[in-house]
Amino acid sequence: MQIDSKRPLIVQSDFTILLEVRHPQFDAVRAGLARFADLVKTPEHIHTYRMSALSLWNAAAAGMTTQEITTFLEDNAKFGVPHTIKHDIRRFVERYGLIRIESLGEDLLLISDDVEAIKEMVSFKSLRSYGLCQVDNKTLRFSATYRGALKQELIKLGYPVEDLAGYSRGEELPIRLKPESMAGKEFQLRDYQSSAVDSFYREGSLQGGSGVLVLPCGAGKTIIGIAAMGKLNCATLILTTNSTSVRQWKHEILDKTDATEEMVGEYTGKMKDVRPITIATYQILTYRKSKDDLFKHMDLFNKRDWGLIVYDEVHLLPAPVFRVTADIQATRRLGLTATLVREDGREEDVFSLVGPKRYDMPWKELEGKGWIASVTCTEIRVPLPDGARDQYMTAESRAQMRIASENPAKFAIVDELLERHKGDQVIIIGQYIDQLKDISSFTGAPLIYGQMPHEEREKWYCKFRSGELSVIVVSKVANFAVDLPDASVAIQLSGSFGSRQEEAQRLGRILRPKEGVNKASFYSIVSSDTKEQDFALNRQLFLIEQGYTYRIEERVPEADSVNQLKAVYSADGQEAALS
Structure with a gap:
């Protein structure tokens, strides 16, 4: 066994792999590990990955060999790779395709x-x-x-x-990608987008036609899905997370292809149009009046002879949709996601029913080519003031999360960050409207939320895009709003219980390439030693899994800042929370 203490990995006999965060080769080794192992822990100095049967099967399906995996580990492991581990890697990799x-x-x-x-x-x-x-x-x-x-x-x-049993052709629907968008901009697939589509299509062979493409936030997964439709030229059902995403898909399809309005239907709570290209939400498919009723909209899968089904954000695919997917294995299936990890642990169902991983795009390549901004992610932990801490300790679980999220001491951190990024375009994002109204008053920035009339919202967006306005405060509309302007700084005040999807959407608001120095900053302000900090670990894991640098800062606001906040809050009768 060759020992080299300068290498970044320790491969352990329980299938876990430890990676030194501060090692000069961290980024390159992290990208290599992500191809066949899952990130499970992210302490400050050492990240823990774990190989599993499923992660190795996905690697094999994506084209990795036993030799590639073991050579990578041997080249980077301080103390070599245990013989039993090499044996098990071979056993699992060779199991894929045995049947x-x-x-x-x-x-x-x-x-x-x-x-x-x-x-x-x-x-x-x-x-x-x-x-x-x-x-x-x-x-x-x-x-x-x-x-x-x-x-x-x-x-x-x-x-x-x-x-390798093949697929039904489905209803014919010729779709061509247009050479330029409606805005007159030249349009062509980026090289990695073409590679992703080719990995799924596989020249129309029996090995192609089902599988999952894993790409970072901001990589253009919608465009890749549309390009796959252009390859197959058949009636397509697209399933996505919400009505805003439905509209985004429709806009991109009409903008990037020769499909007409009459060809594209929306199937949501408000509209039930079934067209040759139909875009539906997971929510409408799983809607029923009571738990004993049938899912009456599941028959959408049989409304047309679909040749392709696209599962957007496939890691969020609801369990009832899995059951229907099991019955339509003769239809081509494409999953799009930034992470294969599911909160419910049903990754094996994604593998067997939607398909294995076909493509995995390292985020560093996107960043290196300038397709996305280089983002630094920072979690700033601030304690609850004494009065709020007492209230937190006696509250029920759900109320505790809200108390922690609305920690008034966060305002001093926002003030500090706005000073640090003076001159940058900043979006402040939060979960609770009352909190956002307060931060809007505190900063003087306009608040944009769901009930705001479209005309007024667009007025503020225009001022933000032009630079006349440098800070806006937004509610959960920031998670999915297609029309939200780009920014270089995002400050997250509060969120939804550690949702990875939400983190991906919010991060996406600052990923567009920037002129000049192509960098952006993403801050999460979290109440320390609370449930909010616990949930932040889930968000942190997602961001590090994507390859982003993630820093943690512990902060105690200065007494003067807290006293100023007391004065602000006493006007609203909230001084008790700071006493």
Whole structure:
């Protein structure tokens, strides 16, 4: 075993990998690790990654070999790689594709060149309900009805299936990408966007047509989805997170392709238009009047002969949609996301039902080519004042989160950050309207929120874009608003219980390339030693997983600042919270 203490990794026998944060090669090694391991802990000096069967299967599906993975680890590990780890990596990587599905008329075949693997399939009691019929010692036949369910069951048993059974063509729909946008700007795919589409399409072969593309915030996942539609030229159902995203998809489709208004339908709480290209929300699909009722909008999957289904933000795909997806495995499926990690732990269902990871774009490459700004993320922890701390300690769990989020001591930090970034375009983002009204009064910046008339909102946006206004305060409209102007600084006052999706959306507000020094700053102000700090760990994990530098600052506002805040708050009868 070769020992080199100057290397950044320690590979442990429990499949965890420790990475030194301050090592000169941190960024390059982090990007390499992310291809086959998941980030699980982010202390200040050492980040912990863990390889798993699923992370290695995804790496194999994306084209990585056992040799690539073990060589990378050996080249970067201080104390070498345990022999058992190398053996297990080989075992897991080679397991992907050991069993494959192919078609035979109306039926499907489970095929393996490993006779012992087929024997094991026959022995599993949980597979007997799928009507497996042995053809020979390397082949089992089953009904196409069970294509999705069988893949789900096999991955639980440790057999990730390579599905080569092919797909139905779907309804024909010629779509061409336009050479320029409606605004007259030249439009062409960036090189990595073309690579991502090609990784999914795979020249129309049986190996293409299903899978997940993982790209950082700001990489243009919508454009990639549209380009995939252009490759396949078929009726397409797009599922996304909310009505604002529906409108964004529609705008981009009309702007970047020759599709007409009549071809694109919205299927939301307000509209139910089913067109050759239909964009729906996860919420409408999973809506029902009570938990005992049926999901009446799930029949959208059968409203047309879809040739492609796009799952936007696939890590948020609701469980009921998985059940329908299991029944439509003959339809091509494309997942788009910035992270494969799900809060509910159902990553295996994404792998088996939507498809494995086909492409993973290192964020540093985007930043290096100037496609996104270089962002520094900073979490500033500030204690609750004594009165608010007492109130926090006696409150119920949900109330504790709000008390921590509305910590008035955060205002002094906002004041400090605005002074630090004087002259920059700054967006202050928060969850609670009362808090935002106070910060708007405190800073003199206008507050933009959901109930504000569009004309008034656009007035403030225009002033912000022109530079006449350098600071705006925004509510949750910042999470999804398509028309929100770009900024170079975002200050997050409060958020939704550590939501990774929200963090991605808010970060995206400052990722557009900047003229001159292409840099931006993202601040989260958090009440220390509270539930808000606990939830911030989830957000922190997401940002570091994306590769961003993340600093933590502990801060105690000066007495003069707190006294000034007391004066501000006493006018609203809130002095008790600061006493």
